[in-house]
Amino acid sequence: RQRLERPQQPRGLRDAGLSQRKEGQRGLLQACVRLKGGAHPGEGRVEVLKASTWGTVCDRKWDLHAASVVCRELGFGSAREALSGARMGQGMGAIHLSEVRCSGQELSLWKCPHKNITAEDCSHSQDAGVRCNLPYTGAETRIRLSGGRSQHEGRVEVQIGGPGPLRWGLICGDDWGTL
Template sequence: MCVSYWLRAVMSHVSTDSVRLVSGSGLCSGSVQIWDQSWTWLCEEALDLLGAEVLCRELGCGAPSILQGAVSPLGVQTFYCEGHESALRDCPRSGSWNCSSGAAVNLTCSEPLRLVGGASRCAGPVEVKHRGEWRRGANYDLWVGWDLGATAAVCRELDCGSAVSGEERGGFPESRVWIISSDCVKKSTVTECVTHSSSSSSSSSRGLDVVCSDLLNRPIISLSVLDGASEALPQGVRVMPGSKFRVKCSVEPQFPGGSFQLLSPTVNLTQNHTLPAVNHSAHFLFSDTGPAHKGNYTCVYLLQVFDHAFSSQSHALQLYVGDSDSHLIFRVLVVLLSIVTIVLLLFYCCKVRARGGARETPEVELELDVFSSS
């Protein structure tokens, strides 16, 4: 491998003559520094989103995905970008941006790497943005070849799970490509492993085809009550005991076929928890809702494609069984009100009886006095 590959592999940031990202977790993330006679830190709230877009583009990265502690209130940022500028210094600015490292803005831009032409963003030919130009990637190490180790590095960089398959093949439209070292990407990022050799300017019909494990879209789970009352909650749905409800698993059209498995807390072994996907969805019916149905429900989409088994899991939907908190509170209030009413009635009756007894006492005394005098 060329020495230049190793030099690029040890770099922890991307930079231009005037701006750079340092101490980040990836090539296109880190704290922002600007050249002003020396490298100085860019302060928090110095950028708005338009300024972040300009900065990411200047660094040769994709769109900003995270701008921590930096989204400036309207009208108070240091750089006033319109979004079309090619460099941050082209934006009008006011005030100083120099601050300590502890108050510097942290920026994460999307990596200049993508898979195109596949059924999802986690499958397809590799394309790399280098020197401001997107091109198909081709392998550099002819003797080593493109293997699963290099494929795993691409999947990891794209946050697409683990490697399923990867190969270099022909049959692509003739076009200029970026030459990539398969051995280099196992130790560094793809963009740091693009060669600057003259072969990069030549046309080729070859390219890298990659399939990652997070190929499938995430399924969607929803719940509807067929009879009885229900209440939508931020974490799920509440249904009344004895109700019938239906859980729907669905997925955006991507591949034909497949099946859905429903993970649920029910212990009814006769319930079919795996159904084929019909029109990219499946419905699971439940009746006579009781305490056993309470808990989390999750859809798992299963599919065999490219001679491999894939799966994708939805977020969990929580089912509550019983009266809502408002109903319980209402019932408690009714009981308390009834108790208070009964107590008041008893108190009133006792008071009335006490008054009646007080009126009878003088008459008794009078009768006793008369009897005594006679």
């Protein structure tokens, strides 16, 4: 069996589907935007990283253009829905952005004109969220669980190879944990 190494990333950034940027000359990857609270991949409350602190986005002027920028930044398709009124649950702590106005072509939500806000300007009952269109990846044929007591548990294996015969390999479990 071939052992696959999981790419190194800073601890605490274990959420799936994070966009990443290089930080400084050390080349560390750091997440800029993430989705939290969604029941399915590609949906959730939008949270952004500012000054090493995660915070939410206020839903004032939140629209499909801004939601699509978030979805594409995270590697999904365009947005199916721009959600307001904390429909993906209320966040905690900071609220970093309000009145985000994207054209829809920006590469990052931070590139869109926005207002930096204070706690008096918005509340978590106004947290913005998204539902993204998910592109077909065929991942269900390249990832499997094996050796578990049911179909919902086991060792994670990925299909590797090509051109030529495909083989199943293991993922290194170092630094894995629960979310």
